[in-house]
Amino acid sequence: xxxxxxxxxxxxxxxxxxxxARKSPIRVSLPPLPPQWLTIPQHRTLRLYPLLKLKNTVGAxxxxxxxxxxxxxxxxxxxxxxxxxxxxxxxxxxxxxAEAYSRxxxxxxxxxxxxPPDQREMKNLDAMRQHNLPDTYNxxxxxxxxxxxxxxxxxxxxxxxxxxxxxxxxxQGFKTIPFGxxxxxxxxxxxxxxxxxxxxxxxxxxxxxxxxxxxxxxxxGTRAQKRYSVTPELNPDRLQDWRWLHSHLPYLHxxxxxxxxxxxxxxxxxxHTTGSTLYMVFGPPGTTKFNGDEKLNxxxxxxxxxxxxxxxxxxxxxxRELLVEGGNTGYSTEPRQQxxxxxxxxxxxxxxxxxxxxxxxxxxxxxxxxPKHSWVKQKVASYRN
Numbered sequence: 001x002x003x004x005x006x007x008x009x010x011x012x013x014x015x016x017x018x019x020x021a022r023k024s025p026i027r028v029s030l031p032p033l034p035p036q037w038l039t040i041p042q043h044r045t046l047r048l049y050p051l052l053k054l055k056n057t058v059g060a061x062x063x064x065x066x067x068x069x070x071x072x073x074x075x076x077x078x079x080x081x082x083x084x085x086x087x088x089x090x091x092x093x094x095x096x097x098a099e100a101y102s103r104x105x106x107x108x109x110x111x112x113x114x115x116p117p118d119q120r121e122m123k124n125l126d127a128m129r130q131h132n133l134p135d136t137y138n139x140x141x142x143x144x145x146x147x148x149x150x151x152x153x154x155x156x157x158x159x160x161x162x163x164x165x166x167x168x169x170x171x172q173g174f175k176t177i178p179f180g181x182x183x184x185x186x187x188x189x190x191x192x193x194x195x196x197x198x199x200x201x202x203x204x205x206x207x208x209x210x211x212x213x214x215x216x217x218x219x220x221g222t223r224a225q226k227r228y229s230v231t232p233e234l235n236p237d238r239l240q241d242w243r244w245l246h247s248h249l250p251y252l253h254x255x256x257x258x259x260x261x262x263x264x265x266x267x268x269x270x271x272h273t274t275g276s277t278l279y280m281v282f283g284p285p286g287t288t289k290f291n292g293d294e295k296l297n298x299x300x301x302x303x304x305x306x307x308x309x310x311x312x313x314x315x316x317x318x319x320r321e322l323l324v325e326g327g328n329t330g331y332s333t334e335p336r337q338q339x340x341x342x343x344x345x346x347x348x349x350x351x352x353x354x355x356x357x358x359x360x361x362x363x364x365x366x367x368x369x370x371p372k373h374s375w376v377k378q379k380v381a382s383y384r385n
Contacts, residue, residue: 048179048206048279052295066272067234074098077247086143104142109194109260113139122185126216134248145195175200180212204284213241228319230304238275294363310340359370
């Protein structure tokens, strides 16, 4: 027997075993999961732009945690860097961030030439300060974005924008680009993420970029320990962390990121932060501008009003418990009862009214018990009489 036939018969035999195992009524009992696996909370970052485009406020309560963030001005920073071209030739040495910003051409991204090989030196801000990372690795490259596969386009959205961007067209689908953890500390990933944002904006896709403070978890503790509030406060330590990062690492500064995007790109949502995460939304050139800051403030005000009045559905259980403890009687602390009490009463009334109407219609047009006479014949007979 040849090797090919032996291999084929072996695979055929395994396939028969798996087929029999699927059809067998015997159930294999697996050991239970470790308890620490069952208590791990699910940590999800919010998607800012889709929440702002909602026509209602259902599920938009994470927007309450967002606060406007003002990055430090480049003129006020003391960090100095060496600027190189994309061919790694020195362009300017020992210049300030404001001078570097004026030298970077629009549409050219800025990324570090070299980062520490040991990732532990950038695991958090304390390690960066301890190893004096901003002064040790202060060489940066300004160059054109890296080419890549073009984004998929939707059908029926019109031709591409003209070169002068005077005509406004409908934008394409939304794109989220995460920028946290290892993506901040790896040169290839930094260049790749910035180039990807550039390509999507060129193809008229709104781009939302999400940044994370290195070494800071998304949440501390479990969901039951989270302190929800209608007007949450921002951790001042996280605010200082962001200001230190943007003062010493220019490739993370919002001004340099906007400079590296296609000409005509603008902020649809200026930088906002929840503490550990920073969000910003870029609008593609040649499209109608979306005022995300105004929409965010309106949504937050409407959310706060609805929550105080007891009209906001789908709030987390812990949030509802804190509201009830604060004296708000419009919510229930039951795990599965996410609707406010007023909405539940209204739905029960509508259901009861609908059932009464259905009962009246059934009595009026009920099928006769006798198989010889249907309700249509009964109706015709009543008219004749």
